[in-house]
Amino acid sequence: MNKKEKELHHLLDEGLSFAKKKIETERKLGEKLEYNPSKEPDPGWWLSFEEFERLVLVTEYHDKTGEEYGQDEGGRRLHATFHCIVENQISEGIEETKRLLTKKSQEFGNRHEAIHYLARDISGDMFLTMQQMET
Numbered sequence: 001m002n003k004k005e006k007e008l009h010h011l012l013d014e015g016l017s018f019a020k021k022k023i024e025t026e027r028k029l030g031e032k033l034e035y036n037p038s039k040e041p042d043p044g045w046w047l048s049f050e051e052f053e054r055l056v057l058v059t060e061y062h063d064k065t066g067e068e069y070g071q072d073e074g075g076r077r078l079h080a081t082f083h084c085i086v087e088n089q090i091s092e093g094i095e096e097t098k099r100l101l102t103k104k105s106q107e108f109g110n111r112h113e114a115i116h117y118l119a120r121d122i123s124g125d126m127f128l129t130m131q132q133m134e135t
């Protein structure tokens with residue numbers, strides 16, 4: 001890891017630990033803050049969080065269920081990031097994403113699996129874009 005990457009990691013860590021503290025404080029005040037991918041979050045509720053807080057909520061869910069969702073810290077963060085990208089698009093009312101998520105949820109009988117499907121779709125696109133940028 002070079003210096004710039006280390007600094008970025010540090011910033012990310014700080015952002016996440018700040019968001020975690022904020023969520024814990026709100027919980028102490030009686031807020032019930034939980035993300036569950038099998039239920040569609042209320043758009044106003046979801047969008048009321050900052051990006052780091054959304055990442056914390058998604059990560060907590062996966063940690064709690066004990067499912068395998070990434071080989072290392074970086075992989076798990078990426079997984080949570082893709083959840084957030086999909087949920088953000090749904091909450092912002094992007095029709096194409098909503099339609100695809102509904103369709104895949106019905107197909108798999110599982111909204112969480114459908115999110116993973118969409119995430120693979122998005123990450124595939126990103127991978128192609130990055131490859132094109134390199135050439």
Ligand SMILES: [Zn+2]
Pocket residue numbers: 037062069079083112116
């Ligand atoms: Zn997941």
